[in-house]
Amino acid sequence: MYLALKYIFKVNIFQAARYRKMGGRALVLSLVVGLGAGLFTVAFAQWPGIQSELVQFNTLFDYLYRVEWYVFLLFLLLGNIYKETLFRGVLLNAFRGVLPLVISIILQGILYGVLFFTGDIPLSIYGFLGAVIFALIYVWFDSIWAPIAAQVACQGIQYILWHWGPKTDNLPVLITGMVISLVIIVIGMFLSKRAVRNTSTNQGAINL
Template sequence: MKKYLKMICNLLLYVGTYFVVIKSLVAFGKGYILNKPYIGPWLNDNSLIVTVTSDLIQFTIFYFIFKKFKGKSLLEHVKLTQSISIKNIITISIIGIASGFFTSSVIKLPFVTERYSDLVGIMRYMFVDGGSFVIFLLFLIVGSVFKEILFRGLIFNEFKESLPAALAIVLQGLMYGLMFFGTNLPLLSYGFFGAVLFVLLYLWVKSLWASIIAQATCQGCMYILMLTEDSILNAGSAVPTLIISSIIVLAASVYLMRSCKAEKSVSENAIAA
């Protein structure tokens, strides 16, 4: 019972900090910044900077909490200090890019654009309307690192310490979807499956850099596809691209899983010898 209570308290700390910081920044921006003649219009055109600032503040808070109150390194706890091989970097990058094509294909389907305009709107905000290239680059780098620290490094590990791994994977996927997309089922499903894929990469490679690379390459790919409008990917090519990208994600994921298992087996045999 004690371990479950501890898990719940830590989860409330992580989730509560997320909402308090982001909501406070949004309220501060609306109440004190947007009406300023110089910075207000810039902030309105580069609103993703609020997310970047929130991520940096939260990282600082969690780093301090782990150092002062938990007596250990946040970076070590989330496995951000674990190295990753070049082969795995390439494989994960392929998974991330294919995932970017997959998601971009989904939002190009006429069925989706007509019935789920919220999904298309959110994607457009993140990759086109949320700021300049520099702001998006900050969002991509800072956001990819911090989101993986929060959801895979902290929230998933908290679940995994008290619950079976399969249940921990499902719960962190649901929490990710709910926190970012609420109860809108298509958006929730998108967030859930992405979170499950990223946590599997994290588990197989045993380094947070795995899910960070996947997150960054996926969003970087989507940014390029969104900027190029229909020149690379359009409604006509969406279905074949969807099928091909799905096959690539699945095949590369299976290859990565088997490769990591083989590496683990070799390492264990070497230790035993």
């Protein structure tokens, strides 16, 4: 991908994807959003209806998280750098060049869900929603490190809880966990948007 962009399209992928330094506040808020998303996913995946063979959440997570920690760590870092560079850094920015921002975010979310989860509707919806969240913090903080940090926090907490976290099918407990997770996500997104609004003087790109 790097060579194709550099030599065929004459694009510096690091500049195009916005590999830019992040402030400490932006990093913390990105991690908070990712943590909330990861906690929500763990609770949602234990929902009795999601445990059925018709929904592939557990199949996917077993495949990703049964590996040794050092293999997972390599995937966590390099895999997310690749994914975020491709979907947020390249595709989203390409769409933004010719389409309104909202439509661009929706399109990259659809592509992310379909390409990663190959037609499994529940997983594709899950992927779409995650892609929209990560695209928003990418746009707001204008750095590819924001969604990378969020993805690392999201999948990192999933790995930890998948191996060592409590398992339950108690609906009140799961609902409580999902509600708390959503609150964390909403607060993180709200503070992210407000932080950008308070510190930036520019650009309609952040006025989403």
